[in-house]
Amino acid sequence: MGKDDKEETGFGFKDKAKAEETLRLLEEHDMNYRRLTVRGLLGRAKRVLSMTKAEDKIKNIKEAMEVFENWLADLDKNKEKKPEKKDKEDIKEKKDKGSDKESSPDVEMEEKKEKKELPPDTVPGLGFKDKDTAEGTLKELEGRDPDYQKLAVKGLIGRAKRVLTCTRDETKLSNIKEAISIFEKFLDDFDSMHLSKQNNPYLSLGIVRTAEKMSGEDVTEHQKAFIAAYSSVNGEYKRLRTVQETEGGKTWDIVRNVKTLMLGMHMQRRSMEGSSEASYCKL
Template sequence: MAKEESKYGFKDKAKAEESLELLKSEDHKYQLLTVRGLIGRAKRVLTLTKAEDKINNIKAAIETFEQWLEANSSSSTKNAKPKDTEDKVETVPGLGFKDKQAAEQTLSILEGRDPDYQKLAIKGLIGSAKRVIPATKNEEKLSSIKQAVALFEDFLDRFDREERGKHNMPYLSIDLIRQLPAPQGEQSDKLAVEFLACYETQAKGNYKHLRTKAPKDPGSKTWDIVRNAKLQALKPDSSVKLFDQDGKPTELHLQMVQWAYSPQVEKLKSYANSLASSGKSTTPSRKRTHSSSSSSEEESKAKESKKDRKKSKK
């Protein structure tokens, strides 16, 4: 039993998401019991944990589990369903484990995406494959699946050995980005503007949607891959200062913020709070992307209404 339970964990958000992915194959009652048990264990571990980074990681895992419970427990299912339907994240197409070729295609599709997601997706596929193997009688199919699993396990070994998880670039929230000034050359980087518009409107602030949405330019890769490539080009080494002497984010830092990333999130939040407390507003381009268009539409409707009233009086 202990070995079975070890698949699930709460050391950080990624582990929590992985646990929820693995639980999808279980019946609903088992899912609920397991998630509640993990939350209870995590809260007990919190009381014994001293390291601040570990505490934050466990809290993030607990929050992930609690959000899942809120959406999936029977008491809130009716209320949660409309939200789930609206915000359902599409699966990245083309991932599979039926044979070595499918596994190679999967790794190719995942290339350039967020490292945390790569690891989560591969672990999920390995779990699914291992559940399928006992029910597979055809020796050829069995051999093909095992080859795919071997390829995935080799990928995970290299992933951990090369510490690729450290290269993950977490997304800033749209709310935080909107509080910050835009870089001076924002309008010249039309792709960054398009990215933020998609992140706010189409993705509704949920970065997971960016895995299946792409720029308007035909043939473009999805936004998560485009973002990571842009940030790899922008991201400086650790010796480069990202705040000036007055505590303001540098131009380079603001360019990274355009792609929803900052290596110094807490300091950036403090700066945003200082702007809010001093009453300094951000540039108009940082407002909601649909606000200007919606207000102009309302003005035109109001003008048309006035014209109609004048005509009727005549």
Template sequence: MGSEDNNSGESKFGFKDKEKAEETLQLLESHDMQYRKLTVRGLLGRAKRVLSMTKAADKVKNINEAIEVFEKWLEENGGGAANKNAKTDGDDKVETVPGLGFKDKEAAERTLKILEGRDPEYQKLAVKGLIGSSKRVLSGTKNEDKIKAIKEGVQILEDFLEKFERDNLIRLNKAYLQYSIISKLPEPNDELAAEFLSAYSGEKAKGNYKHLRTMYPKDDDETSWDIIRNKNVNELCEEMKKDDLKLFKENGEPSDIHLKLIHWAYSPQPDKLKKYIETLSTKAEKRKSAADSSDSDGGEVKKQRIESDD
């Protein structure tokens, strides 16, 4: 059963509140940087999953504060640490979504417009990052008109963030399935979904969904793949809810509409889906083993016949 702390055997690490997150970072100081990053990212992912299922306002507030602690630590250590892990850190080097800013009211409003339809998780991180940058800019600005304009822009971003956290909009985040899971299932018939998966697994993205924020379909150079993906996922989820459709068939296979969701890199029940994929792998291994055994037995019989004839 899930909990607000790490339940993988390392209960000393957790995210139930700000204090627990800070204690976790202190405990991790004795480990090497690669381990620390992987652990913090893992805790951050679990915290967001727990948050998406939490309704109690006080728990939402506490977990959000813990998430802030981890995100700040990653921001400070994720890309520039001396003991850098090329595999985990290199994948995070993605192009910045253009047009985001805070220099005045118009820039802030344009920012929120650009963020519409994107992953809620990214919306929050982008706005928090801009607010943090604004503080550094303000500290070095003396022009009163510029200061006034920046503060007006920042106020719009802060209002957005306050509403975002008050309404717990992070619960609407649709986490991406790894392409390695999707590739084990039948390919999509829908051309746009097929193009999306090609982009997701292709040379630029290489299975890193963050790249999709600045990638576009061949026939649309205005709407990025992350927005298109979220639109299709949300429409399919609404269709499921309206018609009370099931995610899995009786034999454990994903239903038709679930498969459509999977082709947009999403599953409401990823753990159950992974177990189904594991059963497919197990069955394939058994068939291969049986075939190998049959070939071996057949060869032995043939050999015995030849020896008998001699």
């Protein structure tokens, strides 16, 4: 917008009064033109400010800019409010036109379930900053599903190696390399000890609930607590990694794996005892 254009239109940012006059003159134009013009004037005002040293001029221009900025802010607020109003009207219309099924308690409960935010499925606090962080990470992974442990560590190694390529600080490089070394040793031990065989797949939530009903009073309180936790994440077992047991403070994936391991050891011991008794009977 040149000098002639400015004089012709009467738009400007000399001071607060000029800014207010500009907004009044713009009222006869469409909203898009008004918005673009005000933004353009703000841009020009900022450039003029950078070249102006007179304190009174700076003060006047800043006041004019404030008028324009407030106008734009109000415009954005009104823009945000309109969709909200429309959404409310849509909701009201749906309620008015809704069928008996839509207003039934079962559907309302279902909607609440859908809106419920589920816990994350990744363990927080894992890292590769240095040796201590790596050791803390492995400690945090103890007792969790073996396949997840391996996957998490591999992921951390990959991220650590990418960070190495863009890091120049020698101390950081050394610390990250130590962390990688610890993780790589973990993976070597993991494979040599065949820990993947200890992975215990989860039964689906439907099967678990059916088993609970069939077991009747034989279900322990601890088992009920696990089923409740499993149900709270809609049977998405990965999310149990961040759902804590009420009593011990451990997450349910660890609690479940420990119980499963103990049960396996108990069954193995019983099996060995049975074999010993059979051998004794043969004597």
